[in-house]
Amino acid sequence: MSGIEEHTDMSFVRGEMLSEAAPPRSGDGMLHWVRRNLFSSWINAIATLIAIYIVISILIPAVDFVLIDGVWQGGGRKVCLTQAQGGAQPNGWFGGCFAYVRTYFPQFIYGLYPIPQRWRVDVVFVLFFASLAPLLVPAAPFKRANIIFMLVVFPVTAFVLLTGGHVGWNGFLIAGSALGRSFPAFVVDYLILTAVIMGIAYAIVRGTQGNPKPVLLSIGVVMAVLLVLVAITAIDFGLPYVETARWGGLLVTLVIAVTGIAVSLPLGIVLALGRRSVMPIVRLFSIIFIEFWRGIPLVTVLFMASVVLPLFLPDGVNFDKLVRALVGVAMFSSAYMAEVIRGGLQAIPKGQYEGAKALGLSFWQMMGNVVLPQALKIVIPGIVNTFIGLFKDTTLVLIIGLFDFLGQIQASFSDSDWATPVQAITAYSFAAAVYFVFCFSMGQYSRYMERRLDTGHRS
Amino acid sequence: MKKTLLTAVVSAAVVFGYGLQAATAATLDDVKKKGYLQCGVSQGLPGFSSTDDKGNWSGIDVAFCRAVASAIFNDPQKVKFTPLSAKERFTALQSGDIDLLARNTTWTMSRDTQLGLNFSVVNYFDGQGFMVRKDMNISSAKQLSGASVCVNTGTTTELNLADYFRSNNMDYELVAFEKSDEVVKAYDAGRCDVYTTDKSGLYAQRLKMKDPDNNVILPETISQEPLGPVVRQGDDQWLNIVKWTHYAQLEAELYGVNSKNVDKMKSSDNPKIQRILGQEGDFGTDIGLDKDWAYNIIKDVGNYGEVFAENLGPKTELKIDRGQNALWTNGGLQYGMPIR
Numbered sequence: 001m002s003g004i005e006e007h008t009d010m011s012f013v014r015g016e017m018l019s020e021a022a023p024p025r026s027g028d029g030m031l032h033w034v035r036r037n038l039f040s041s042w043i044n045a046i047a048t049l050i051a052i053y054i055v056i057s058i059l060i061p062a063v064d065f066v067l068i069d070g071v072w073q074g075g076g077r078k079v080c081l082t083q084a085q086g087g088a089q090p091n092g093w094f095g096g097c098f099a100y101v102r103t104y105f106p107q108f109i110y111g112l113y114p115i116p117q118r119w120r121v122d123v124v125f126v127l128f129f130a131s132l133a134p135l136l137v138p139a140a141p142f143k144r145a146n147i148i149f150m151l152v153v154f155p156v157t158a159f160v161l162l163t164g165g166h167v168g169w170n171g172f173l174i175a176g177s178a179l180g181r182s183f184p185a186f187v188v189d190y191l192i193l194t195a196v197i198m199g200i201a202y203a204i205v206r207g208t209q210g211n212p213k214p215v216l217l218s219i220g221v222v223m224a225v226l227l228v229l230v231a232i233t234a235i236d237f238g239l240p241y242v243e244t245a246r247w248g249g250l251l252v253t254l255v256i257a258v259t260g261i262a263v264s265l266p267l268g269i270v271l272a273l274g275r276r277s278v279m280p281i282v283r284l285f286s287i288i289f290i291e292f293w294r295g296i297p298l299v300t301v302l303f304m305a306s307v308v309l310p311l312f313l314p315d316g317v318n319f320d321k322l323v324r325a326l327v328g329v330a331m332f333s334s335a336y337m338a339e340v341i342r343g344g345l346q347a348i349p350k351g352q353y354e355g356a357k358a359l360g361l362s363f364w365q366m367m368g369n370v371v372l373p374q375a376l377k378i379v380i381p382g383i384v385n386t387f388i389g390l391f392k393d394t395t396l397v398l399i400i401g402l403f404d405f406l407g408q409i410q411a412s413f414s415d416s417d418w419a420t421p422v423q424a425i426t427a428y429s430f431a432a433a434v435y436f437v438f439c440f441s442m443g444q445y446s447r448y449m450e451r452r453l454d455t456g457h458r459s
Numbered sequence: 460m461k462k463t464l465l466t467a468v469v470s471a472a473v474v475f476g477y478g479l480q481a482a483t484a485a486t487l488d489d490v491k492k493k494g495y496l497q498c499g500v501s502q503g504l505p506g507f508s509s510t511d512d513k514g515n516w517s518g519i520d521v522a523f524c525r526a527v528a529s530a531i532f533n534d535p536q537k538v539k540f541t542p543l544s545a546k547e548r549f550t551a552l553q554s555g556d557i558d559l560l561a562r563n564t565t566w567t568m569s570r571d572t573q574l575g576l577n578f579s580v581v582n583y584f585d586g587q588g589f590m591v592r593k594d595m596n597i598s599s600a601k602q603l604s605g606a607s608v609c610v611n612t613g614t615t616t617e618l619n620l621a622d623y624f625r626s627n628n629m630d631y632e633l634v635a636f637e638k639s640d641e642v643v644k645a646y647d648a649g650r651c652d653v654y655t656t657d658k659s660g661l662y663a664q665r666l667k668m669k670d671p672d673n674n675v676i677l678p679e680t681i682s683q684e685p686l687g688p689v690v691r692q693g694d695d696q697w698l699n700i701v702k703w704t705h706y707a708q709l710e711a712e713l714y715g716v717n718s719k720n721v722d723k724m725k726s727s728d729n730p731k732i733q734r735i736l737g738q739e740g741d742f743g744t745d746i747g748l749d750k751d752w753a754y755n756i757i758k759d760v761g762n763y764g765e766v767f768a769e770n771l772g773p774k775t776e777l778k779i780d781r782g783q784n785a786l787w788t789n790g791g792l793q794y795g796m797p798i799r
Contacts, residue, residue: 077666077776084670103512112514245541307547310554401502401543401551411542413640414503415511416776419666421647424640 065429069095075103080420087420096426100418108408111248117240120161121251127154128258136445138452151262156229162247162255164239169230183234187227194223244322248403250434252322256329256394256404261387263330268337273367275342286338293335298396301328306400325397333390340382344375377453384446388439406431486558486690486697487747490531496538498524499548499557505663506771506779507563507583507686508540516540520561522766523582523688526704527559529759530743530752549574552691559701560689563659570689577698580705581687582763584783584792586680587619588658590665593673595652600679604629609642609651611635616656619682643667657684662777680783699746707753709795710735711762713786718761721754734798742798753798763793 038048071079071089080097081087089095101108110118131150134140159165169186198216205212247255274286293301305324313319348371356366376383398407409427413419490496500508500520508518525535541557552560553575563585564570566578589600589608597603600623610617612635624631634651636642643664646654654661658676665671688705690698711717714732716724725736733739736757737750744750760766764786771779785791 086672107510107512107514112510115513243539245539303546307550310550310556313554398502399544399546401541401547403502403542407502411503411510412512414505414509414663416505416509416663416666417511419505419663419776421667421669423667 065094065096066098069093070098071095072098072102074099077416077418077420080418080422085421095422096429097418097420097422098426098430100412100420100423101426101430103418104409104412107412108249108405110251111403111408112246113248113251114240114242114246117242120239120242124158124161125254127157128254152225152229156232160233160235160237161239162242162251163244164237164241165233166236166239166241167233169234186230190223190227190230194220197223244320247322249408250405252397252402253391253394253405255322256326256397257387257391259326260329260333260390260394264333264337264386264390265383267330267334268341269372271334271338272341272345275338276345290335290338293332294339298329298332298393299399301332302396302400304328321400322402325400325402329390329394329397333386333393336386336389337383340379340386341375343382344377344379345371347378348375377455380446380450380453384442388442391438391442392435405434486694487531487700490558494532494537496524496528496531496559497541497557498527498538499541499543499551499560499562500524501562502542502544504563504659505666506659506775506777508542508561517770519583519766519770520563520688522760522770523561523705524559526708526756526760526766527701529755530700530704530707530748533751533755533759535759549576549689552576552689555691558690558697563686564689566685566687575692576689577692579688579690579698579701581685581792582705583659583686585657585659585684585686586783587616587655587682587684588661588680589677590646590654590661590674591652591677593675597677600677600681601627601629603631603653605631606653607632607634607651608653608655609634609636609646610655611639611642612637615682620655623681639664658782659771659777659779662771662779666776696747700748703746703753703796703798704756705763706795707735707756707798708761708763708766709786709793710798711753711757712764713788713795716757716762717765718757718759721757725754731798740799763795 039045073079074088078087079099080089080095082089082091082093084091106115106118110121113121131146131154135143135146135150140146169183172186172189198219201215201219202212205215271286271290274282275290277283277286302325305328306321309319309324352370352374353366356370361369394404395406397404398410403411409431412427413424498521500516500518503509504518506518508516508520510516521540524538524540528538529535531537541551543551543557543560543562548560548562548564549570551557560576561582563583564578565585566581570576571578589603591597591603591606603624604627608620608631610620610633617633617635620631620633631653632651634645636645639656639660642654642656645651647668654664656664658680661676665674665676668674688701690701710731711721714729714735716732716735721736724732725738727733727736730739734742736754737743737752741750743752746752761769767781767784768774771777773780781789781791783792785793787794
């Protein structure tokens, strides 16, 4: 400034600053962006043109199929047939039969869940998403309470709501044979079991010269909480029982996927730590577990659980088919998760372990505060990859007669009231869209978490 | 150590064997105690067992389950359906998960003799057939030499097809696909001249074609696919109930007793009808039911002809004619054993 003022008496010096001029047209704006990103060289120009052609040639028929020719109103197959086929549409018509998807939409969501009871599923869905959302937003308060709600209160609530609760727990040990099948017998047996576990824990801790009190206390607390939860499922809330054979659609897909995710992450961490443990038995067990479940296809796991297991169980002992599938899927994904997490553990430099040990941290403190936070951050893409794979693998339960979202859609093809040439293609497009929404959101959230936790250790 | 292992194996075997035995004991008592019949059906086959958008089951296999439930409880709704895949259907029956398997299952010797199961009756005579386009002007499968044939890969359909063409000294070109939907799409798009699968399937798939009326199903049936309900071996009473449920429906059709006139027919003079409807003799109690058992079946579910018409017949979308499933008096194979 001062430079200009000093020379204001000279006629060839400007008295005031020039106002900013617009940048040259070729250097800014849409046109520039297009030129720089899409047509920077003749190869890029050709690639762009080809890409545009492909997008347009897919997009136009898709929009046509869904919006212009798509049938959204009406009932019965006639609305989705051309006149030559005996229907209402002009000849040559090719559009989605979304009237059929609309008619079947509740079934795609709830399966054959009794219609008057479907509010229970709605409540579970609302509870789930309402407690999941604040968990995903880093700024939301009460994280600890939220997690406890999600992992303890929600599963029990969902279980009672979906099945109807009122489970007839039986005695399973001594009291079971003495008192017969009743809840008190169960409690007696449960207490005996607790005492046995505590006794074993006491012996182990004393054997290693440790202080048994905190261990016994934590076992007691866990067992007491479990007993309370079990007791809740035994209460008769007046909800009619809905057997899992009637569950279906998105409900089954979400139940399997969410259970699989909720079990596989902690179990995977434990297995990954176990596989790197210096204790030979723990390490051997972890390796066997992981390699066994990774070594067999999920289809085989489900098939064994559904077809072979019942033959080995005595009559009267019969696990629910959905429970069998849940256990199979959870074990299977835990093994994969363990290997993903082990990859993260291996990426942590030895100095981190040594530093933590030098500070006098115990094993769990070292893992919980130093190693795992770093390791898990590294493998977020791998973890979410496993989650997405798990979500999509739930479609395999169809082969054991459970109707997940896709299975329910395929089952609806057998309704001859809606059988048309466009039925399958409409339904599959719809299924693809729904799966995409779920998987894409998971992927996007993982990328968000990666950016948020990125503390820039990259060189 | 070895001894303990041996003991464990033996006791496991005992438990295993006990489980199978227990499951086969008096199914009727189990069903009565439960208060409902657990029936294994398909995961969705038009006309046989499928659900509508409200989740209601229908189809002739479903109607059969309802008929058995009516015979036992006088209530066709006292039945729960377990949709089963083809792979797990027999295990479900063996393990006692279901009481009755009515899942368009072909009666073959190996299934009947090796699985610890018994086939009861044939409630639908199916068989492999051919579908061609009308404009090919073909009226018999014998004219198909040189045709390209669309088929599901890895099925007995493929083998039957090969046998048929070879025994008739004809050539064909195989166009095989993994899924039925793909086969239908390929045939519909003109990739092949002929589409072959079980005839009931041909009728169902025709609905999904661009121009259903331009496709005809040839009269030849090249394989036997007798479909029928299956029960566990070793429970003769239960097998009898299932068998006679079907025969009662056939006899009712033969003598013109249907769900609408069954009350009037109760006072019929015809001793055959009187025996069916429990007015004469005491046939129901011999199989562990009451004497109104057949009356309840006809009243609640209907005779065989009614069930067929309702689920497969010309008034439905499938438009299957009775063919081999007509009564023997009409040139079909359905023959009800006399109730006397």
